Amino acid sequence: MFDYYNLTPLLRSIHAFMCGIMPEWLAMTIEGIAVGLFIMIMYAILAIILIYMERKVCATFQCRIGPNRVGGKGGLLQVPADVIKILTKEIIYLKDNDKFLYGLAPFLVITASILTFSCLPWNKGGEILHMDIGIFFVLAASSIGVLGILLAGWSSNSKYTLIGAVRSGAMIISYELSIGISVLTMVILSGAMDIQAIVSNQSDGWNIFKGHIPALMAFIIYLIAGNAEANRAPFDLAEAEQELTAGYHTEYSGMHFGFFYLAEYLNLFITAGIAVTLFLGGWMPLHISGLDAFNAIMDYIPGVIWFVGKTFFIVFILMWIRWTFPRLRIDQVLILEWKYLMPLSLFVLLLMTVCKVFGWVF
Numbered sequence: 001m002f003d004y005y006n007l008t009p010l011l012r013s014i015h016a017f018m019c020g021i022m023p024e025w026l027a028m029t030i031e032g033i034a035v036g037l038f039i040m041i042m043y044a045i046l047a048i049i050l051i052y053m054e055r056k057v058c059a060t061f062q063c064r065i066g067p068n069r070v071g072g073k074g075g076l077l078q079v080p081a082d083v084i085k086i087l088t089k090e091i092i093y094l095k096d097n098d099k100f101l102y103g104l105a106p107f108l109v110i111t112a113s114i115l116t117f118s119c120l121p122w123n124k125g126g127e128i129l130h131m132d133i134g135i136f137f138v139l140a141a142s143s144i145g146v147l148g149i150l151l152a153g154w155s156s157n158s159k160y161t162l163i164g165a166v167r168s169g170a171m172i173i174s175y176e177l178s179i180g181i182s183v184l185t186m187v188i189l190s191g192a193m194d195i196q197a198i199v200s201n202q203s204d205g206w207n208i209f210k211g212h213i214p215a216l217m218a219f220i221i222y223l224i225a226g227n228a229e230a231n232r233a234p235f236d237l238a239e240a241e242q243e244l245t246a247g248y249h250t251e252y253s254g255m256h257f258g259f260f261y262l263a264e265y266l267n268l269f270i271t272a273g274i275a276v277t278l279f280l281g282g283w284m285p286l287h288i289s290g291l292d293a294f295n296a297i298m299d300y301i302p303g304v305i306w307f308v309g310k311t312f313f314i315v316f317i318l319m320w321i322r323w324t325f326p327r328l329r330i331d332q333v334l335i336l337e338w339k340y341l342m343p344l345s346l347f348v349l350l351l352m353t354v355c356k357v358f359g360w361v362f
Contacts, residue, residue: 007304008125018032033080035128039118044083044176046054050265052079053312054319062324076263091254094157100154106259108148113263113270115141120273121195121282123303134195138274139180141202146172147264148240149248150259156251164247167239167330171228173236174337178225181345183216185352186211186278189361199282210362221345226271227318227334231264234325235333272314276307278362279312282299283307322330 018027051069055078059066067075070273093099118128119138131137153165190198196304198207208215224254239247249260278283283303287295328336355361 003305006124006304011125014217017245039114039128041134043114043117045261046269048083049263050269050315051082052076053315054265055079055236057316057319058323063319066195079148082260086255086258089119089254091256094251098124098155098156098252101151102251103256105148105152105155106249106256108151109145110148110259111230112144113149113266116145116265116270119195120270120307121199121277123283124196124200126283128306130196131194133177133193134184135193135198135278138195139183142267142270143176143341147266153248156248161248161250163238164238168231171231171237171329171333171337174334175225175228175341178221178337178341178345179229181342181349182218182222182225183274183278185214185345185349187350188349188356189215195277195282199284200313202232202281202284203287205282205287206362211352211355212253212362214348214355215279216347217344218352221341221348222275222278223314223318223321224339225341226275227321228337229233230271230318231268232268232318232329233322233326236327237330237333240327247353268315269311272311272318275305275314276310281306292346 015027015031018030022030052075055075056066058064067078069075069078070081071077094102115129117139119134119141121127127134129137149167149172153161153163154170156162163168186198187193188205188206190201192201202210204210206207207218211218231238239249252260283306284332285295285298285301285303285306287298
């Protein structure tokens with residue numbers, strides 16, 4: 001495979017240069033600060049893009065125009081204007097709430113989101129947090145977010161927030177099982193838990209093609225369960241406006257509410273990014289066996305473009321689902337997981353194991 005866009009040599013040379021002009025501990029500190037700032041900037045930029053995209057996709061499905069005032073006919077500056085508004089809004093603290101847990105909850109949610117976001121493999125050598133058990137770390141870090149949701153609902157001292165938090169906790173904990181089993185199915189196919197290794201093993205074909213029927217079934221299960229874990233419609237029972245105002249974050253204002261809002265949209269991107277990593281080759285280009293000229297042209301497209309393009313394609317599918325299906329009841333949501341998705345995901349895991357053992361994969 002064409003390896004021109006590998007970032008590892010560049011990053012190593014930058015580290016060696018910095019260590020040559022300053023102590024290693026200082027170089028590591030500066031690098032850590034730079035990486036942290038990069039993560040925060042990328043996080044904010046992607047949130048703005050996703051919110052604008054959501055509004056336009058929603059408007060298209062509902063035969064509306066969408067944002068068309070601030071920033072010209074396309075409304076390009078509407079989301080930045082909303083960001084400024086959130087940043088300048090006063091944070092209101094309630095009289096009878098648990099102030100410590102009330103303030104801690106949004107930080108837990110945003111921390112879990114940023115940790116998971118840092119594990120996405122943007123390019124070869126472009127993964128910010130890299131470890132041998134990277135996919136296990138992603139599952140562990142993402143599960144922290146439900147703690148923030150439960151704390152937000154309980155500490156607000158409101159029946160609406162508490163009901164929303166309990167709904168969200170029950171739903172997220174349930175659907176995490178199907179997500180974990182779907183991820184484990186791809187780990188068995190790839191033979192690795194290292195995220196970069198999972199992507200590299202797809203250089204001769206994406207997992208969704210190599211694993212054929214079991215991989216396709218796992219992909220569908222993952223999208224359904226990932227949509228539920230991100231609290232997206234038709235699984236947005238925790239934020240059912242007709243019943244609970246805004247659910248678990250009803251009593252939040254200002255930037256505290258902004259943290260929940262940011263995390264929701266970035267979790268959508270993370271869900272899509274993990275799907276691309278596990279099933280659609282990550283930053284790997286599309287290769288077709290026997291078409292060497294076509295494959296060579298595909299190799300010249302940088303991996304980050306492949307990853308971002310495929311991720312936004314999955315994001316669009318998830319938005320399509322949101323604005324197509326009506327909201328389910330909480331009993332329907334849990335029945336879907338425990339009676340259908342959970343047994344089906346276990347069957348797919350067994351089927352993939354059998355296919356892998358007997359060599360029935362491409």
